[in-house]
Amino acid sequence: MKSPKFPDCFKIESKPNKFCPGCGHSIALNMLGQVIDEMGMADKTVFMVDIGCSLLAWDFFDLATTQTHHGRTIPTAVGFKMANPEKIVIAYVGDGGAYAIGLQHTITAAMRNNPITTIVINNTLYAMTGGQLAPTTVENEITTTTPTGKKKQQVGRTFHGPEILSWITDKNAYLARGSSNHPLELKKYLKKAIETQLKGNFSLVESLSACPTNWRTNAPETIKRMEELARIFSLGELT
């Protein structure tokens, strides 16, 4: 059987990658890698990763890459872009980094229309630390810090990042939500996000992402959960 070809910008020495089996991260990264190849932008790309599972991508690509601190990837990307506007700067973060500890940076970068691209991997919990409650945790979801299920009366509603940001973004900014269940659709959004940055505007793509390890789901259950999530977090472009 012929094995699928990795995108050229992948760092072969770091493969197989460090993500768990069934994790959505590697699908999102694969789609991003294809976009980088197709747009011929490897030499111009600066890739920054947050804390959490996203940090496992610190050597995923043969690209200028740095890992930062939890929630601080967006401001680091903003600073780099200010210093060198010729580069295409991508902040790769989890839902905790983007919507909890780094929320002020996400909102402010969107408000300022900083020309960077943010990719948010939304698996509805804090995966690296063992599956705790996140802003994106859905109603009744069992996490290690909501052992009897998340209740909105206790910890509030579920955070919808792109929808909330759409209140503050520039009309030329780009917001979308894809899913690792629909990779080619996600790839289309990622490409548009990069094109938006090239035109000097802010872009953010959230990707719903499976976490079978912390969801404690088998393959059919994982697929079912992803379908359920796509009903709670609607997929598509917001702008």
Next chain:
Amino acid sequence: MGNYVLANAAKDAGAKIMFGYPITPASEILEKWALFCSKSKGISYLQAEDEMAAGFGMIGACLAGVPAFTATAGPGNVLMQDAFSMAEALRVPTVAMIMQRGGLSTSTVIYSQEEVRLTCFGGNGEGFRIVYSTANLQELYDYTFKAFEIAWQYRFPTFLLADGYQAKMMGKVTMKGTKKVKAEPILKKDVNLRNCFNREEEINEIINNYRKEYQKVRAEIEEDESYQTKGAKIILIAHGIVAAATKSAVDMLRKKKIAVGLFRPITLRPFPAQAAIKALKRAEKIVVLESAEGQLANLLKDEVLLPTPLIEYYKPAMGFTPEEIYNEITKIS
């Protein structure tokens, strides 16, 4: 005003971007830099959403090879340690101006020397940093001018530690003219940086290497001022603006034939240990004076085996006058 001097010095030194978040008594640095940006090309600034964003924005610019800086104080300095610890881990040549305000939480917006420990050793690291403590307006200019060059030469996060008094002080300063920092991109194609590790051995090796390098270059970086220490029986130790007051007190005491001198570390990190040992060798009494509860004294005790017990004169979050130093030293001489 001292804060304007700092902005001018950064511009002359070749800094290109300032990332800031307003906080008294450091805010005028950002204001002045913003004014510069409105009149000059090739420089820019960002008033960030908080100190973490300012700190990490500065790191991002430095990673791109552009000299960048920030300025903060007190609680802002606390928040910015998030960024400074990463700068320390990735050897990013950040430059930060710290205008110390009162210590313990929000405290006063006025003055103290209570950010010594935080600036030297903040974060979960080992203090691989360069910290200059200035004593007057001219030094604010001169050491800021120097800080960018030193930061990029040695690639340790570099700090200009002053205080609210120096920030607001008025006076004349001699400017040096402009120069360019030798800066080059750190994060470039095929470079993968991280500060997160799987194994104890990996990070242990990195810390050991940093320590060795820091020890190797520290003699080139260390600076001190020894004033009237020759033949002095009493050595007064102070840094920053307290050292300026102490220097005046030494002159007054010398007129009374009291054999007293001042040893002043200019770099608090690396601490000028060899110079301190030399200055203190023949001292019969050693007095440390600071606007904090022993933060300078601890730096000294960590590095130097003292020949005699330290006489401590601490005034946390309060200034010193030459007269009160004169009176205290007269009592013990």
